[in-house]
Amino acid sequence: xxxxxxxxxxxxxxxxxxxxxxxxxxxxxxxxxxxxxxxxxxxxxxxxxxxxxxxxxxxxxxxxxxxxxxxxxxxxxxxxxxxxxxxxxxxxxxxxxxxxxxxxxxxxxxxxxxxxxxxxxxxxxxxxxxxxxxxxxxxxxxxxxxxxxxxxxxxxxxxxxxxxxxxxxxxxxxxxxxxxxxxxxxxxxxxxxxxxxxxxxxxxxxxxxxxxxxxxxxxxxxxxxxxxxxxxxxxxxxx
Amino acid sequence: xxxxxxxxxxxxxxxxxxxxxxxxxxxxxxxxxxxxxxxxxxxxxxxxxxxxxxxxxxxxxxxxxxxxxxxxxxxxxxxxxxxxxxxxxxxxxxxxxxxxxxxxxxxxxxxxxxxxxxxxxxxxxxxxxxxxxxxxxxxxxxxxxxxxxxxxxxxxxxxxxxxxxxxxxxxxxxxxxxxxxxxxxxxxxxxxxxxxxxxxxxxxxxxxxxxxxxxxxxxxxxxxxxxxxxxxxxxxxxxxxxxxxxxxxxxxxxxxxxxxxxxxxxxxxxxx
Numbered sequence: 001x002x003x004x005x006x007x008x009x010x011x012x013x014x015x016x017x018x019x020x021x022x023x024x025x026x027x028x029x030x031x032x033x034x035x036x037x038x039x040x041x042x043x044x045x046x047x048x049x050x051x052x053x054x055x056x057x058x059x060x061x062x063x064x065x066x067x068x069x070x071x072x073x074x075x076x077x078x079x080x081x082x083x084x085x086x087x088x089x090x091x092x093x094x095x096x097x098x099x100x101x102x103x104x105x106x107x108x109x110x111x112x113x114x115x116x117x118x119x120x121x122x123x124x125x126x127x128x129x130x131x132x133x134x135x136x137x138x139x140x141x142x143x144x145x146x147x148x149x150x151x152x153x154x155x156x157x158x159x160x161x162x163x164x165x166x167x168x169x170x171x172x173x174x175x176x177x178x179x180x181x182x183x184x185x186x187x188x189x190x191x192x193x194x195x196x197x198x199x200x201x202x203x204x205x206x207x208x209x210x211x212x213x214x215x216x217x218x219x220x221x222x223x224x225x226x227x228x229x230x231x232x233x234x235x236x237x238x239x
Numbered sequence: 240x241x242x243x244x245x246x247x248x249x250x251x252x253x254x255x256x257x258x259x260x261x262x263x264x265x266x267x268x269x270x271x272x273x274x275x276x277x278x279x280x281x282x283x284x285x286x287x288x289x290x291x292x293x294x295x296x297x298x299x300x301x302x303x304x305x306x307x308x309x310x311x312x313x314x315x316x317x318x319x320x321x322x323x324x325x326x327x328x329x330x331x332x333x334x335x336x337x338x339x340x341x342x343x344x345x346x347x348x349x350x351x352x353x354x355x356x357x358x359x360x361x362x363x364x365x366x367x368x369x370x371x372x373x374x375x376x377x378x379x380x381x382x383x384x385x386x387x388x389x390x391x392x393x394x395x396x397x398x399x400x401x402x403x404x405x406x407x408x409x410x411x412x413x414x415x416x417x418x419x420x421x422x423x424x425x426x427x428x429x430x431x432x433x434x435x436x437x438x439x440x441x442x443x444x445x446x447x448x449x450x451x452x453x454x455x456x457x458x459x460x461x462x463x464x465x466x467x468x469x470x471x472x473x474x475x476x477x478x479x480x481x482x483x484x485x486x487x488x489x490x491x492x493x494x495x496x497x498x499x500x501x502x503x504x505x506x507x508x509x510x511x
Contacts, residue, residue, distance in 0.1 A: 002503075002504075002507070002509055003504055003509040003510045004509060004510055005507070005508055005509050005510075006508050006509065006510060007508065010508070075508075076466075076467055077507070078466065078494050078495075078506045078507050078508075079494060079495060079496065079497050079503050079506055079507050080503065080507060081507050082494075082495060083495065083496075215495065215496030216496075
């Protein structure tokens with residue numbers, strides 16, 4: 001635990017910055033989980049209300065930027081303080097982006113409301129839960145300045161990638177066999193891709209937290225398991 | 240004098256050295272006592288050539304005492320005892336046969352308050368070259384005065400009034416006059432003891448710009464209270480705390496990733 005600043009107002013600003021980031025993170029997590037829940041229950045009205053929730057996350061990002069720039073200008077932060085403020089700035093833009101992905105999932109609820117693809121989307125809540133857990137762990141690591149916890153988050157992304165790969169192949173096979181289902185299947189693929197990207201963003205945020213806590217860059221050769229970019233039709237046909 | 244190479248601070252002192260280039264000045268296990276006060280404790284520091292090294296630390300930590308070790312200025316105070324070794328280009332400056340006046344020509348100094356002599360601008364600059372016999376003719380001397388004032392960025396402001404008193408200049412101009420006076424005797428190292436603390440931000444900016452230019456030809460060691468100034472002007476920063484070298488390293492690292500808790504608390508403005 002770092003000692004307090006000579007200036008109380010400086011400590012208060014850093015505390016406020018941390019609180020804003022936690023609040024943004026909590027909202028992004030809820031938005032993601034609620035969007036997937038609305039999708040599964042085909043609840044278009046709920047999905048619609050979530051779309052406007054994303055605006056609140058955007059507003060918080062602006063507030064974080066304002067406070068971070070103000071603190072840099074007035075306090076001339078150094079060392080751990082400097083790294084933490086830069087980290088807060090970057091994390092806020094990552095959380096804003098996560099909010100956008102979650103909003104995009106909510107938007108697709110209406111497009112899927114008439115289609116029966118329940119079998120294929122039942123795995124999505126698990127994906128969302130994993131991604132949400134990564135966001136939670138990243139924010140905990142940020143507030144606690146816990147480098148080890150931040151480093152652990154990266155290893156969790158591989159589970160989301162694995163589910164995404166399986167779903168991707170599953171949907172390609174489904175589309176090949178049922179050309180009528182191409183439209184809803186494409187939506188499902190985008191939804192899964194959104195969650196997979198959220199996992200990647202949470203990983204980037206965790207790497208930033210690691211830097212903030214230690215001053216060192218985490219090595220970049222993390223394990224990834226998203227192989228969908230290399231998947232061919234022949235491969236799907238063979239399966 | 241024996242120096243233990245396993246000493247952690249010793250490694251710190253050397254860690255900052257540029258690879259392969261021998262340091263311009265080296266302090267090894269320097270202790271300074273003012274009467275009963277043990278002002279510096281086992282300080283070891285390498286000063287790299289053609290760089291600006293900043294000494295920072297709380298008031299009374301000994302940073303000005305460290306600075307004055309490099310040209311034996313501490314001897315100006317009574318009851319001062321210095322032990323350890325300080326070298327310039329490998330030569331022990333505390334050796335018995337050292338001419339202190341000649342040493343201070345090689346290692347010049349600029350002080351906190353601008354202190355021009357109560358003489359003309361011209362004579363302020365010409366004083367050093369005259370006593371050190373650097374000019375054979377009047378033309379030589381005029382050339383040194385002009386070149387020194389040019390180098391200190393003051394020539395254009397004073398070239399038409401070289402006969403006026405140096406004390407009539409503004410504070411910022413007086414400090415640049417003192418820098419011109421220091422460089423007129425062609426020193427190798429310039430020590431600066433809080434050279435901007437009596438100046439406004441614009442005059443400070445001019446001095447900082449000048450420091451950046453001067454390091455192409457001189458080695459500079461600067462004591463400053465302002466961490467922002469250390470960050471702006473120096474390549475290496477030494478943190479002095481309670482008479483000891485707390486941490487020493489590249490300035491960028493000192494201000495983004497200090498290694499020691501005491502340094503961290505000080506530069507972040509937290510209660511240690």
